[in-house]
Structure formats: C-alpha cells, structure tokens
Amino acid sequence: VKLSKSERSKVSKSIADGDDEPKSEKKKKKEKKRKRESKEDVAEFDDDVEENTKKQKQVNAEESEDDEEENATTVDDESKNDNNNETAAEDSNNNDTADPKDKNKPCKGNPQGVTRLFLGNLPFAITEPTLSAHLLDCVTHIKWITDKETGKFYGSAFCEVRNSKDAAKCLGKLNGSNLMGRPMKINYAPVRSGEEGDWPPRSRVITGGKVANAGGGQAGGSGIKAMSEKPEGCAKLFLGNLSYDIDDEGITKFFMGVEAEIKSVRWLHHKDSGDFKGCGYADFWNAEACEKAASLNGKNLLGRPIRIDWAE
Numbered sequence: 001v002k003l004s005k006s007e008r009s010k011v012s013k014s015i016a017d018g019d020d021e022p023k024s025e026k027k028k029k030k031e032k033k034r035k036r037e038s039k040e041d042v043a044e045f046d047d048d049v050e051e052n053t054k055k056q057k058q059v060n061a062e063e064s065e066d067d068e069e070e071n072a073t074t075v076d077d078e079s080k081n082d083n084n085n086e087t088a089a090e091d092s093n094n095n096d097t098a099d100p101k102d103k104n105k106p107c108k109g110n111p112q113g114v115t116r117l118f119l120g121n122l123p124f125a126i127t128e129p130t131l132s133a134h135l136l137d138c139v140t141h142i143k144w145i146t147d148k149e150t151g152k153f154y155g156s157a158f159c160e161v162r163n164s165k166d167a168a169k170c171l172g173k174l175n176g177s178n179l180m181g182r183p184m185k186i187n188y189a190p191v192r193s194g195e196e197g198d199w200p201p202r203s204r205v206i207t208g209g210k211v212a213n214a215g216g217g218q219a220g221g222s223g224i225k226a227m228s229e230k231p232e233g234c235a236k237l238f239l240g241n242l243s244y245d246i247d248d249e250g251i252t253k254f255f256m257g258v259e260a261e262i263k264s265v266r267w268l269h270h271k272d273s274g275d276f277k278g279c280g281y282a283d284f285w286n287a288e289a290c291e292k293a294a295s296l297n298g299k300n301l302l303g304r305p306i307r308i309d310w311a312e
Contacts, residue, residue: 102163109168112190116199117167120156120185125294125308127227128205134179135159138166141200144207146298152305153298158189160200180295227297230310235263235290238311240279243302251282254301260293261285281311 104113122131132139141160146153161167167188175186191199239251252262267280284290297308 104164107165107168109172110164110188112188113164114188114190115161115164115167116189116191117159117161117170118156118185118187118189119159120187121182122155122157122184123180123182123295124153124155124297124299125227125291126180127229129229130180131157131159134177134184135161135170135174136166138162138170140204142205143201144205146207147305152300158199227294227309230291230294231312233287234310234312235284235287236311237282237284237290237293238279238307238309239282240307240309241304242278242280242306243304244276244278245302250302254306255282255293255296258292258295260289262293 104115106113119131128142131142138161139159140162143158144153145156145158161170171186171188174184176183178184248265251265255262261284263283263285265280265282268277269275270277282293284293294308294310296306298305300306
C-alpha cells in the first residue's frame with residue numbers, strides 16, 4: 001500500500017513521538033536508581049560511623065579503666081611510701097636521741113627538755129611493770145614516794161624517761177588517763193639545784209622520802225617495797241608489817257572496807273617459840289577481790305603501814 005506524502009509525514013512524526021517516550025522513561029529509571037544507590041551509600045556510611053563510634057567508646061572505656069588502675073596503683077604506692085616515710089621518721093625520732101647530748105634537747109611541748117616526771121594519784125597496788133607499760137615503755141628509773149618515818153606509800157612517784165620527746169609524749173597523751181581505776185596526774189619535775197648527782201638514781205627502782213641515794217639504793221627511811229609483778233589470776237596476798245594485835249576479825253574488817261571478802265587467812269609463827277611473826281597470807285574468793293585488797297598496800301592498820309604483795 002502506497003501512502004501519500006502527508007500520511008508518511010504523520011507516521012514519521014508518530015514514530016518520533018514514540019521514541020521520545022521510552023527515552024524519558026529510561027531517564028526517570030536511571031534517576032531513581034541513582035537516588036536509591038545514594039541512600040544505600042548513606043545508610044552504609046551511617047552504619048560505619050555507628051560501628052566506629054562504638055569501637056571508640058570501647059577503646060575509651062578500656063583506656064579509662066587502665067588509667068584508673070594505674071592511678072589506684074600510684075595512690076597505693078604513694079600511700080605505702082608515706083607510711084614508710086612516717087615509720088622511718090618515727091624510727092628516726094626514736095633513734096635521734098640515742099646520743100646523750102640530745103637527751104635533754106628542747107622539743108615541742110617540752111621547751112626545757114625535762115626528762116623527769118612527777119606522777120600523782122597512783123593506785124596503792126601499782127607495780128613497776130604496770131606503770132612502765134602504761135607510760136609507753138619509755139621509763140628508765142622510778143622512785144616511789146613514801147613517808148620517811150612510817151614508810152607509807154603516798155600514791156605518787158618520780159620517774160625518769162629516755163628523752164625529752166618521751167616526756168612530752170607521756171604528758172600530752174597520758175595526763176589524766178585511767179590507771180587501775182584512777183586518773184593519773186603527770187607534771188614535769190625538773191631536777192633542782194643540788195640534785196644533779198643524785199638523779200637519775202643508781203638503781204632502776206628506789207623507795208623512800210628523799211631523792212638522794214641512801215641505804216643501799218633506797219631513797220631515805222625504811223620505806224615500803226613496791227609490789228612484785230602480779231601472777232595471772234592471782235587470788236592470794238602476802239601480808240607483812242602487821243601489828244601483833246591483829247586477828248582474823250580485824251583483818252577481815254580491814255579488807256571489807258574495799259569490799260574484798262577474805263576466804264581464809266593463815267598467820268605465820270616462829271617454829272621454836274610459836275610467837276607471831278607479824279605476817280601471814282590471805283586467800284580471796286576471786287582475783288577481783290584480791291586486786292581490791294591489794295589497793296590497800298601501805299595503808300595504816302592498827303598503827304602500822306601494812307605491806308601487801310602478790311602471792312602464789
């Protein structure tokens with residue numbers, strides 16, 4: 001079939017229009033594909049960013065833990081060093097007065113460098129080991145103060161300590177402290193003019209009414225001996241310097257004054273004559289009653305200061 005010129009023109013135009021439509025469609029599809037790929041790229045990037053962020057947080061947390069551990073170790077080391085330094089300083093303080101010339105060196109709390117202390121309001125049952133332990137084991141000499149004539153213990157004493165720092169420590173920490181139920185009094189007692197040759201005494205423990213050494217180490221007068229070291233659980237006492245008029249009733253009433261009930265009493269007599277020796281032993285129901293009774297050491301009983309000591 002032959003087409004006219006005008007018809008051929010219309011067909012060509014229709015074909016041209018049909019080609020344009022497919023080309024437009026392809027362009028739109030490419031645009032959509034490009035957008036979709038772009039979104040996928042963005043999503044993938046976001047995933048990478050999120051993963052990197054998590055990894056960074058984990059790394060930071062691990063580094064933080066390492067830093068904390070390192071800091072803790074550092075602090076612990078510093079603490080140990082401080083403790084070691086304090087111990088070393090304390091040892092240094094204890095050793096720096098080993099030289100006799102530093103014994104009376106002025107220090108904080110003791111500007112005169114005094115090493116002798118007066119001790120007051122002591123219990124009558126006090127012993128040298130008990131007192132030394134209470135005074136931080138720094139005592140070198142003790143003098144129990146007693147009446148020159150009767151030998152009665154006054155409940156006070158002088159003591160010499162190792163150095164001026166120990167004296168300041170005892171006064172600062174222990175003045176007013178409780179010792180066997182009594183608040184102990186402590187004061188500096190500088191050695192007075194004329195006493196330099198007599199203090200510290202030759203013996204570690206002396207007893208009497210004067211500071212000067214006399215009577216084979218006792219400080220004047222007959223004195224009364226300090227009690228010996230107390231045996232564990234002790235419930236028995238030695239009683240000495242008793243009046244010849246003492247009897248069971250009298251000694252029982254004497255100790256009941258401090259609520260110390262006697263279980264039994266045994267008086268000592270001479271084998272040959274049978275005469276009373278002026279001493280004996282008393283058993284108590286328990287260690288507590290025995291300790292109360294011991295507090296009467298040096299107290300007056302029928303005109304004489306009773307001498308009491310621990311017994312086994």
